[in-house]
Amino acid sequence: MSAILDSFDNISKAAPEPIYQQIKKIIQQRVTSGEWPAGQKLPSENELVSALAVSRMTINRALRELTQEGLIKRVHGLGSFVAEVPRHASLIELQDIALEIEADGKRHRARILSQETISASVEIARQMELPTASRVYYLCAAHYQDDLPIQLETRYVNPAAMPEFMDQDFSRITPTAYLLQQFKPDEMEHRVRAVIPRREERELLAMQSGQPCLQLTRRTWHQQQVVTHVTLTYPGDRYELGARYATNEYQLR
Amino acid sequence: MSAILDSFDNISKAAPEPIYQQIKKIIQQRVTSGEWPAGQKLPSENELVSALAVSRMTINRALRELTQEGLIKRVHGLGSFVAEVPRHASLIELQDIALEIEADGKRHRARILSQETISASVEIARQMELPTASRVYYLCAAHYQDDLPIQLETRYVNPAAMPEFMDQDFSRITPTAYLLQQFKPDEMEHRVRAVIPRREERELLAMQSGQPCLQLTRRTWHQQQVVTHVTLTYPGDRYELGARYATNEYQLR
DNA sequence: GTAGCATACTTGTATATACAAGTATAGCGG
DNA sequence: CCGCTATACTTGTATATACAAGTATGCTAC
Numbered sequence: 001m002s003a004i005l006d007s008f009d010n011i012s013k014a015a016p017e018p019i020y021q022q023i024k025k026i027i028q029q030r031v032t033s034g035e036w037p038a039g040q041k042l043p044s045e046n047e048l049v050s051a052l053a054v055s056r057m058t059i060n061r062a063l064r065e066l067t068q069e070g071l072i073k074r075v076h077g078l079g080s081f082v083a084e085v086p087r088h089a090s091l092i093e094l095q096d097i098a099l100e101i102e103a104d105g106k107r108h109r110a111r112i113l114s115q116e117t118i119s120a121s122v123e124i125a126r127q128m129e130l131p132t133a134s135r136v137y138y139l140c141a142a143h144y145q146d147d148l149p150i151q152l153e154t155r156y157v158n159p160a161a162m163p164e165f166m167d168q169d170f171s172r173i174t175p176t177a178y179l180l181q182q183f184k185p186d187e188m189e190h191r192v193r194a195v196i197p198r199r200e201e202r203e204l205l206a207m208q209s210g211q212p213c214l215q216l217t218r219r220t221w222h223q224q225q226v227v228t229h230v231t232l233t234y235p236g237d238r239y240e241l242g243a244r245y246a247t248n249e250y251q252l253r
Numbered sequence: 254m255s256a257i258l259d260s261f262d263n264i265s266k267a268a269p270e271p272i273y274q275q276i277k278k279i280i281q282q283r284v285t286s287g288e289w290p291a292g293q294k295l296p297s298e299n300e301l302v303s304a305l306a307v308s309r310m311t312i313n314r315a316l317r318e319l320t321q322e323g324l325i326k327r328v329h330g331l332g333s334f335v336a337e338v339p340r341h342a343s344l345i346e347l348q349d350i351a352l353e354i355e356a357d358g359k360r361h362r363a364r365i366l367s368q369e370t371i372s373a374s375v376e377i378a379r380q381m382e383l384p385t386a387s388r389v390y391y392l393c394a395a396h397y398q399d400d401l402p403i404q405l406e407t408r409y410v411n412p413a414a415m416p417e418f419m420d421q422d423f424s425r426i427t428p429t430a431y432l433l434q435q436f437k438p439d440e441m442e443h444r445v446r447a448v449i450p451r452r453e454e455r456e457l458l459a460m461q462s463g464q465p466c467l468q469l470t471r472r473t474w475h476q477q478q479v480v481t482h483v484t485l486t487y488p489g490d491r492y493e494l495g496a497r498y499a500t501n502e503y504q505l506r
Numbered sequence: 507g508t509a510g511c512a513t514a515c516t517t518g519t520a521t522a523t524a525c526a527a528g529t530a531t532a533g534c535g536g
Numbered sequence: 537c538c539g540c541t542a543t544a545c546t547t548g549t550a551t552a553t554a555c556a557a558g559t560a561t562g563c564t565a566c
């Protein structure tokens with residue numbers, strides 16, 4: 001075990017980032033890199049205390065939050081373990097479609113259908129919490145997995161929150177990746193529904209007539225502002241949304 | 254402010270339930286009852302320390318977790334506030350359809366279509382993590398909102414985990430409510446897809462031909478066992494799933 | 507051999523304390 | 537009247553310490 005502990009990155013106590021966050025990232029990296037496979041026993045809290053020279057309460061907070069997020073499991077009296085099921089939590093985490101596709105070993109490609117500045121309709125303005133006819137950035141793109149269309153993205157962006165959005169080349173970086181690079185959202189809202197695609201959408205997704213789509217609408221906030229409002233349309237027969245989590249904290253209302 | 258504080262329930266220090274949980278419940282109750290409306294400023298941590306006679310770290314943990322769950326918002330240097338948007342987190346919390354409907358002021362009614370013990374098919378056995386052909390309980394029900402069908406429920410239950418499941422009268426208590434009454438799941442998995450309903454489903458849901466359904470499949474675990482595997486089918490034009498949350502902890506993988 | 511007990515190690519929770527850092531306000535000086 | 541500063545109050549984080557309680561293991565008594 002000491003071999004593992006010896007190789008820990010150093011914790012910087014006077015950092016912009018809290019210590020418990022640094023610890024979470026270290027462990028997350030160990031798990032996602034495969035260095036600690038599913039089922040692997042983690043070092044005990046006391047071992048981590050010695051290895052990282054921080055207090056046990058700080059370790060405890062990091063591990064508790066990782067449990068809550070489903071990355072690890074803890075058994076009272078026994079120890080902490082890497083969770084068996086690599087959670088597939090598209091509905092909770094903000095997942096970049098390109099990473100998702102590449103994680104499957106496939107190739108991702110985006111085709112930009114439209115990228116312009118428009119005047120917000122009543123409905124869009126309402127969704128973005130802006131005055132009607134405000135200028136907003138509009139982007140429409142199709143995402144392909146090995147040349148098979150898998151997602152249609154219709155995105156509105158608040159220029160006040162994201163002034164340089166239109167300067168990006170979104171065939172190189174996905175809008176989701178770019179937005180996350182800029183800042184971490186404070187809050188988000190998801191809505192999921194089943195719809196029959198319009199003819200145009202159906203053709204872009206290369207779907208047979210009569211087949212349904214799964215449509216995910218997401219709004220994200222940063223500093224009390226709606227940053228972006230995006231609708232993602234998936235072919236119902238080629239995609240499903242999923243999530244798995246530990247339910248420690250959640251209960252019936 | 255003291256009026257509010259004076260009326261706090263007592264915290265029992267030697268209880269089966271941890272103190273921070275009790276505090277969470279007290280605050281949750283204040284919020285959901287409407288006593289503390291959206292935007293209301295909560296007592297500060299120090300005020301709660303005095304009022305409840307527990308340490309600030311305990312208060313802090315309770316409030317931090319409530320923030321994570323989206324019930325309250327905290328602003329560094331300012332205070333804690335009841336969240337503006339009553340989160341509609343069907344995809345995270347286990348929501349009882351009857352409560353959901355009644356919260357809208359409508360009437361809920363369930364019609365039991367089938368309730369029997371069957372032998373698990375290969376697929377069902379796999380989902381339930383049981384040997385093929387194990388005996389499992391099977392329930393099929395339709396849920397109505399003011400006589401309009403709104404959800405089709407197809408449920409398989411592990412008899413080992415829920416021996417008395419078949420003795421219940423599910424026109425009086427919904428299966429979800431009964432299961433939650435019995436115990437809180439440790440873990441759950443959700444999958445969401447868009448499908449065209451089979452003819453039988455379409456008729457039960459009083460849908461027009463060609464319209465899509467939203468289908469949510471959920472498995473829940475308790476003590477390493479799959480307790481139940483349920484598929485909920487909603488008319489695409491009458492229902493959408495939604496969730497809103499603070500994203501403090503979540504980030505791109 | 508085996509049942510039961512003692513022990514060591516684990517996580518879970520609670521407390522007191524400390525300091526950092528963000529927000530609002532009162533009050534002062536110009 | 538305006539702008540600055542000091543101050544008080546808030547949340548955010550980190551620590552040391554303590555005890556409770558669950559799990560596994562090895563030892564002892566029978």
